[in-house]
Amino acid sequence: MKGPARDVKSPIRYSRLNDEALLTLAREGDEGAYETLVRRYQHEVYTSAFFMMGNPADAHDASQEVLIKLYFSLGKFAGRSSFSTWLYRLTINTCIDELRSRKRYRNRNVDLEGESYQALEAQIVGKKGDLPEEECLNSEIKEILIREVVRLHDRHRIPFVLRDVYGYSYQEIAEILRLPLGTVKSNIFRARRLLRDMVFKGRGEERNRDEDNILFFS
Numbered sequence: 001m002k003g004p005a006r007d008v009k010s011p012i013r014y015s016r017l018n019d020e021a022l023l024t025l026a027r028e029g030d031e032g033a034y035e036t037l038v039r040r041y042q043h044e045v046y047t048s049a050f051f052m053m054g055n056p057a058d059a060h061d062a063s064q065e066v067l068i069k070l071y072f073s074l075g076k077f078a079g080r081s082s083f084s085t086w087l088y089r090l091t092i093n094t095c096i097d098e099l100r101s102r103k104r105y106r107n108r109n110v111d112l113e114g115e116s117y118q119a120l121e122a123q124i125v126g127k128k129g130d131l132p133e134e135e136c137l138n139s140e141i142k143e144i145l146i147r148e149v150v151r152l153h154d155r156h157r158i159p160f161v162l163r164d165v166y167g168y169s170y171q172e173i174a175e176i177l178r179l180p181l182g183t184v185k186s187n188i189f190r191a192r193r194l195l196r197d198m199v200f201k202g203r204g205e206e207r208n209r210d211e212d213n214i215l216f217f218s
Contacts, residue, residue, distance in 0.1 A: 012030075017036070019037070019083040020083070022034075022036055023037070023083060027075060034074075037070070037083075038070075042067065044084070045088075045091050046060070046063040048091045048095075049063045051157075052091075052096070053099075054157060058098070061098075062091070062094055066091045066094045070087065070090065088166070092162070092176075096158075096177070144198060145198075145199055148194075148198040152191055156187050156188075157191065159173050159187045159188045159191070160187075160191035160192065160195075162176065163188050164188075170188075173188075
């Protein structure tokens with residue numbers, strides 16, 4: 001005679017769950033849910049860290065630190081924004097903390113290849129703000145622009161990325177970087193001007209003042 005049927009739970013298919021469901025499970029100690037969140041966002045976290053830190057080694061270290069912080073900060077997510085927005089802010093704050101620990105800003109000379117370039121291309125082209133106008137973003141300009149962004153001096157690249165890639169206000173950037181508002185505006189203006197010049201130089205053209213609006217919004 002057969003006994004009563006056992007109530008066997010079906011295995012959780014984590015990949016089919018949305019972020020909110022995964023967060024709920026991860027907060028309850030479900031390692032599979034946490035690992036799924038990591039796999040889902042680790043590439044975006046690295047890309048954001050690359051923009052902020054300016055080189056692969058520092059970006060890798062920062063992104064690993066972010067994922068560790070994520071594990072211990074799951075309970076702090078209040079749901080006032082999307083999980084992805086909260087995670088990007090955590091990434092930016094982690095990078096800023098690292099950059100503040102340095103005694104001085106650095107210049108960069110970075111060569112992008114393969115996935116790093118493709119990730120940055122997807123990130124910068126998909127954002128709105130003071131980036132080049134969409135109709136002018138042909139492949140040649142995109143390639144020059146993306147490669148030159150990460151070569152900017154830290155003092156220019158970081159506020160530029162916060163403003164023109166992530167959409168922070170000038171006041172928010174001043175508070176994040178603990179800099180005077182005028183300094184932030186000046187550094188962003190300088191970054192845009194440098195990028196304009198590098199785009200024209202890369203295309204073998206000379207820029208005049210009337211052409212400024214071809215590439216950037218004012």
